Amino acid sequence: MKLTATREEILGPVQNVIGVVERRQTMPVLSNVLLSAKDNRLSVTGTDLEVELVSEATLTVSAPGEVTVPGRKLLDILRAIPEGTNVTLTTEGERIVVRAGRSRFTLSTLPAAEFPLVEDIQAMQVLKLPQKAFRTLIDKTHFSMAQQDVRYYLNGLMLESEGGRVRAVATDGHRLAMCEAALNERVTGKQQVIVPRKGVLELHRMLGDGEGEVEFALGTNHVRCQIGDIRFTSKLIDGKFPEYSRVIPANANRIIDADRETLRQSLHRTAILSNEKYRGIRLSIKPNQLTLQAHNPEQEEAEDQIEVVYAGEEIEIGFNVTYLLEALSVIETSRVNIALTDSNSSCLVTAAEADGAKYVVMPMRL
Amino acid sequence: MPLVGRAILHVDMDAFYASVEQHDRPELRGLPVIVGGSGGRGVVAAASYEVRRFGVRSAMPVRRALALCPQAICVSPRMARYAEISAQVFEVFHAFTPLVQGLSLDEAFLDVTDSRMLHGAPELIARDIKRLIRERTGLGASVGVASNKLIAKIASDLDKPDGLTVVTSERVHAVLDPLPVRRLPGLGRKKGEQVAAAGIATLGDLRHADERQLRPLFGRDWQAWRDRAAGLDDRPVLPDRDEKSVSNERTFDEDLHSPEAMQAALAALADKVAARLRAQGLWASCIGIKVRRGDFTTLTRQRTLTPATCETGVIAATTRELLAGWLQEERPGAARGQQGRPAVRLLGVSATGLEDAAQEDLFAAADGARGTRLDSALDAIRDRFGGAAVSRASSLGRTRR
Numbered sequence: 001m002k003l004t005a006t007r008e009e010i011l012g013p014v015q016n017v018i019g020v021v022e023r024r025q026t027m028p029v030l031s032n033v034l035l036s037a038k039d040n041r042l043s044v045t046g047t048d049l050e051v052e053l054v055s056e057a058t059l060t061v062s063a064p065g066e067v068t069v070p071g072r073k074l075l076d077i078l079r080a081i082p083e084g085t086n087v088t089l090t091t092e093g094e095r096i097v098v099r100a101g102r103s104r105f106t107l108s109t110l111p112a113a114e115f116p117l118v119e120d121i122q123a124m125q126v127l128k129l130p131q132k133a134f135r136t137l138i139d140k141t142h143f144s145m146a147q148q149d150v151r152y153y154l155n156g157l158m159l160e161s162e163g164g165r166v167r168a169v170a171t172d173g174h175r176l177a178m179c180e181a182a183l184n185e186r187v188t189g190k191q192q193v194i195v196p197r198k199g200v201l202e203l204h205r206m207l208g209d210g211e212g213e214v215e216f217a218l219g220t221n222h223v224r225c226q227i228g229d230i231r232f233t234s235k236l237i238d239g240k241f242p243e244y245s246r247v248i249p250a251n252a253n254r255i256i257d258a259d260r261e262t263l264r265q266s267l268h269r270t271a272i273l274s275n276e277k278y279r280g281i282r283l284s285i286k287p288n289q290l291t292l293q294a295h296n297p298e299q300e301e302a303e304d305q306i307e308v309v310y311a312g313e314e315i316e317i318g319f320n321v322t323y324l325l326e327a328l329s330v331i332e333t334s335r336v337n338i339a340l341t342d343s344n345s346s347c348l349v350t351a352a353e354a355d356g357a358k359y360v361v362m363p364m365r366l
Numbered sequence: 367m368p369l370v371g372r373a374i375l376h377v378d379m380d381a382f383y384a385s386v387e388q389h390d391r392p393e394l395r396g397l398p399v400i401v402g403g404s405g406g407r408g409v410v411a412a413a414s415y416e417v418r419r420f421g422v423r424s425a426m427p428v429r430r431a432l433a434l435c436p437q438a439i440c441v442s443p444r445m446a447r448y449a450e451i452s453a454q455v456f457e458v459f460h461a462f463t464p465l466v467q468g469l470s471l472d473e474a475f476l477d478v479t480d481s482r483m484l485h486g487a488p489e490l491i492a493r494d495i496k497r498l499i500r501e502r503t504g505l506g507a508s509v510g511v512a513s514n515k516l517i518a519k520i521a522s523d524l525d526k527p528d529g530l531t532v533v534t535s536e537r538v539h540a541v542l543d544p545l546p547v548r549r550l551p552g553l554g555r556k557k558g559e560q561v562a563a564a565g566i567a568t569l570g571d572l573r574h575a576d577e578r579q580l581r582p583l584f585g586r587d588w589q590a591w592r593d594r595a596a597g598l599d600d601r602p603v604l605p606d607r608d609e610k611s612v613s614n615e616r617t618f619d620e621d622l623h624s625p626e627a628m629q630a631a632l633a634a635l636a637d638k639v640a641a642r643l644r645a646q647g648l649w650a651s652c653i654g655i656k657v658r659r660g661d662f663t664t665l666t667r668q669r670t671l672t673p674a675t676c677e678t679g680v681i682a683a684t685t686r687e688l689l690a691g692w693l694q695e696e697r698p699g700a701a702r703g704q705q706g707r708p709a710v711r712l713l714g715v716s717a718t719g720l721e722d723a724a725q726e727d728l729f730a731a732a733d734g735a736r737g738t739r740l741d742s743a744l745d746a747i748r749d750r751f752g753g754a755a756v757s758r759a760s761s762l763g764r765t766r767r
Contacts, residue, residue: 173727247728280723320725362726
């Protein structure tokens, strides 16, 4: 294999895939990236066996070929070369030589055949939606995914498609975020997949704000989509996502209507003296008045009061303030509704004008 | 070389209960004294240094201790008196730092990092503490001084009684490496034997062992154990504020042999622990059981719960599974009663990882709050009519029904 390009032409695709190449790998080949050169195109692939990223670039290929090289080292070398320098990559026996100006680096390689690739994902359904809408789905839900929970099916984002819409749901068992988006084309049948956390975060990074359409293919074990120069493939979590609809409160008719920014700042202030571990905060609601209280193990106390629109009975309820703040930070309207049932039941947080997103937060006993 | 950075003391009173008895009753001084429950089934709570020479140890049955040292003098424990002396000892600690974490009546960690300006080097503080304890109570203490709790605890044990061991950072490996692995706090006797059987005899061996050797022994915690062998520990000294555990245990008049009887006794203990948690407004994130076999070997098993709980149903189910797990292991195992079945003389239930706030779970809540309502109903009945007014069927056992 031999190819020639400017530093930037090779650096770009390597940078695009390096996120999934972990430093410490159990399989040596996974710390490598696959370089595959032919027809004046270079494709660079990185994988951690869960998420696979392939990025392509056009450059001069004088001898086609495939080989894997240490990803981080190649990236560091390319970054350290002066901008605009011409770079040549040549395989020489079991090594690859990177030449740039008067610099020369010889890297070890592993055979391309050892590199695990996901072939056809056998798509059952293809979701077509604007890139921006897809990004919003993830924006508004990803923070509620569990991290390393024993309920492994919570460590990801559930996507459910039916008819003309797709719904994203994430929950860590304490709170839940749900958002819907319209599809450009209706789909037949109902599909439900759980994309693992790492894949979701990688996808979130890649998605832009454009109106351009993304085709998101759902397979039995994988999902795949092409965004610009990058092809994203992720394994799916093989498990049953909980029946999320039954935890969305149905009788939450005590509705607090608050100014989002005022509430956010008040929560933020009060949280300073909450227990650092549990972040518990007590809300006391009276007609048109919300009082927030927190205390920490040193028995230091914070109290704050804000005006709200509320006409129901007095109620007291405790929450992990982080969950409320995270929901408020992705609501875009100036006013927000918090709907309560009673002190022991979950609350429903929504934008005052429906935006397709719902946040459910379970209380804390304080 | 002075100790720089964190300075932690571990102070351990020497043969505390026995020393109090010898101090209060001068006629016992210099004699082999055993403090322990009287009668044939009692256990040694403390042994004076004179009687330790005969091989008598804490937690040993008094009967066996007397077989080893027939001339030993048995004294019944006077817990109120020990608590009184302990308060004087802790008062000494608090004169040097507010960061005092008591582990029991006779043992505490002190963080004296910021006490140096006022009270001098950690070693001087340790000497002053020993001197003041002796002046005020007439008792001896051993102190370990190091940069963290783990090393301080190991150090206090190196030069007992009346010891003072300072382990500066550069001496950590020199001091720890030659010690047998069982000196590592938290490593149970059984685990210690397994580790030693795997060819890891000393802390130095453990520190140099690799994942391949350690994972089968410690599972996913293997790195934590290797770090401990290297003397790494950044746990803070947590000043005493709250009760750190809620527990209840019961010694049986006759050893239990049937799993049903054990489970019933355990269910009753679990219920009591859960009720005490609820009464104090606490939730526990870790539930453990303690089993003492007929031959006095004692073991504990514990499990972390998410979310934390104070529900009898959840706590009882956890203890039931833990005991069932132990019974399963025990079946082909070593310690048996004469009947060839497991023999159990004591069972205990403990709740630790106590929290005064609990995050509710979305999915658990959706599955209904039946357990919680039953608990509050039973708590209310017992408040009015006493603990024996109502029992759960699970705590009665098959034979008594």
